[in-house]
Amino acid sequence: MRFNVMGSFEIIDDHGKVHSPGMPKVCQTLAVLLTRPGEVAGIDSLILELWGDSPPRTATTTLQTYIYYARKMFVTEGLVPADRNPLVTCPQGYVLQVDADRVDAVVFERLVAEGRAAAENGELEAALGLLRRALALWRGPVLGSVHAGRILKGRIARLEELRIRALELCVDAEIRLGRHREAVAELRELVAEHPLNEWFHGQLVSALYRSGRRAEALQAYQDLRRTLREELGVDPSAEVQRLYHELLAPDRSGRPPADRPVVRSAHRTTVPPPRLPVCTP
Template identity: 35%
Template sequence: MQIDVLGTLDVRENGVSIAPTAPKPRQVLALLALHADRVVPVAALVDELWSGRPPRSVRTTLQTYVLQLRELITLALRSPGPDTGIGAGPGFGPASAAPPPSSGLPVPSVPSGPSASPAGSVRRGAKDVLATVPGGYLLVSGGGTSDVREFERLAGLGYRAMDAGEHKDASRLLGEALLLWTGPAFAGVPAGARLETEARRLEESRLCALDQRIEADLRLGRHRELLAELTVLTSRYATHENLHAQFMLALHRSGRRGEALDVYHRLRTTLVRDLGLEPSPRLRRLQQSILVAAPETPPPAPSRAPAVLALPAARARAGVRPV
């Protein structure tokens, strides 16, 4: 199974999408996919779908959504799969596994549970992929891929490289982790309370990885290369102090001290106006160090440049544990 939630929800079994278009079943699949190979309690699904106001027929309704997902899984399992060149490619629906009516051959029935293949081996049924277990449901990935787990793996390796001073490796690994994101988490899914919380957690993890990738690039002396990216990021995250601090450093080390100070003043204006807060002491110290620096003062060597703002707490909050 291939599970992608860092962008538009896409879950594929046997190379065929099992993502429904109906909103409620889509929510169910999103929560199950995020927690693949772990039991999702019925109570969690009910809370996600109805936010504390479930209908009287809540269990029957939830079972209906699960049945709809299993029907899609069954169609995916009957497909020949992507390796055959038919059935799973563009222009072919899952039902293309069945012989055409004109062939004169009987249309095979689709098993809902395990069955014996011609070779005598047991193949999975829909109830094996989406299993009912005591207290909830379990989406079995069968050792497949998950973009969230791959993101967390690469980010963890990137943090380890960063802590070891291996900034080139850190930049590469964190960059690879960030490339897994194709949009906001669970894009296109009408999220309830639980998915909204998970989406915020994942976004914090993404920002933490982004921050540390930029920090690694600053350590490598890639100041000018970062300017365009940081221009966009500081506009998008108008109160994110660390991104502004990195932008200030990149500008200053590119010989644009006045613009670096302008970035500080814009951030301070936004913080005071919108949040009633002054910039942090660390950011004020950075502003002062740029203010008093002589124009001809060379930038610090990348290998000795201190981190702008250390982020161990941010990593912990983001749910991506540094290794």
């Protein structure tokens, strides 16, 4: 089996057939378990996800029913043998015991971590390859077909932030390789998708100027300035403004300004192997 959460929720069997539980709450329960495969999801956390701060009195029993239907789905759909169900009960809750590399979000996180490490080591071509592979797994909004409660919303937000970081790293690698012209098209798309992300705007301004398109670079800055004022009532950051002033008055050598602002640092994300606690089917 393969599990896709970076887009609509899908379970794909070895023949490529897509399966999905019919009950929304069952999908939601499995989604929580899949975003942390191999880790125990506590009963209290699952109840919080499914019903928020107002769970019914029968919440624990109803959760057990959803677990039952999820297990039944695995067997009736022919995904697993009846005696090897991956959804097991632990003293603290439930765990989905699947190979982490079978979950697209886990593969995504691993590839981004490897791409970041390669970039830090100066292996820019290798970094680009890893990061492009990671971003290719993104099929749309994370768990777009599943209602998200408090737990899932936090995990979805984390993956979305990691995607932005992967995009930043890709752009930075392209620019460090001197591919300013190639970066312009991607950056235009990114500033349209993330109009309040000043880093993308700043890199677009710089890439345009370094490609010999100074007038367009100045216009890109004005577009950012107008957007920030209309949406937030603020001006661009001091770093982006400094870049703008360098565009207005380039030094006599004719050299373009330094790429500003610098890519933000981020903590390295690693994906440890799943810990499989002693549980019972």
